[in-house]
Amino acid sequence: MRKMIDIEFGSTRYNELVELRYKILLEPLGLKFLDSFRPEEAKYLHIGCIESLDGKLIGGLILAPLDDENIRLMQVAVDTVYQGEGIGRELIIYAEKRAKNAGFSTIIMHAMLSVVGFYEKIGYSIEGDMFEEQGITFMKMVKKL
Numbered sequence: 001m002r003k004m005i006d007i008e009f010g011s012t013r014y015n016e017l018v019e020l021r022y023k024i025l026l027e028p029l030g031l032k033f034l035d036s037f038r039p040e041e042a043k044y045l046h047i048g049c050i051e052s053l054d055g056k057l058i059g060g061l062i063l064a065p066l067d068d069e070n071i072r073l074m075q076v077a078v079d080t081v082y083q084g085e086g087i088g089r090e091l092i093i094y095a096e097k098r099a100k101n102a103g104f105s106t107i108i109m110h111a112m113l114s115v116v117g118f119y120e121k122i123g124y125s126i127e128g129d130m131f132e133e134q135g136i137t138f139m140k141m142v143k144k145l
């Protein structure tokens with residue numbers, strides 16, 4: 001039974017999420033997860049998808065507050081074996097509820113060009129022109145909650 005969960009910063013699940021984000025997002029791009037990122041992440045909301053209560057983490061994302069209104073969705077990752085089964089969509093729907101309950105009114109994100117279609121399906125709109133960071137092309141996307 002799959003379940004979306006809140007993950008506490010610094011917990012065992014948090015470390016699993018860091019590993020999953022590294023494996024799915026950072027490693028393929030040749031990027032590292034640096035321990036110096038951790039203190040900043042204490043302020044974020046961390047969300048995961050587990051197979052069962054004691055089962056492994058198969059997806060996750062982070063939400064970084066920007067100000068009282070806006071929160072930034074980052075590093076959405078679904079384990080390769082489980083991609084295309086609706087977990088990415090479920091994770092984002094759960095994250096949107098969490099963000100709304102926490103008082104935020106807008107989610108913003110920088111989507112890699114290859115996943116813009118995925119976010120459009122879930123109601124995100126492109127804002128502005130594409131831009132490059134570390135050789136990767138992104139689009140800014142937003143959704144009002």
Ligand SMILES: CC(C)(COP(=O)(O)OP(=O)(O)OC[C@H]1O[C@@H](n2cnc3c(N)ncnc32)[C@H](O)[C@@H]1OP(=O)(O)O)[C@@H](O)C(=O)NCCC(=O)NCCS
Nearest residue numbers: 076077078083084085086087088089111112114115117118
């Ligand atoms: C992108 C990602 C998060 C999507 O999660 P997922 O669980 O595989 O996606 P879902 O099964 O929930 O897909 C929901 C819908 O989006 C579509 N979709 C999935 N990936 C897509 C893509 N790259 N482009 C366009 N549409 C996409 C699905 O076909 C599905 O459409 P449907 O409702 O018409 O059937 C996941 O594939 C992943 O982790 N990819 C690697 C990391 C990555 O690129 N993350 C994004 C960082 S910005």
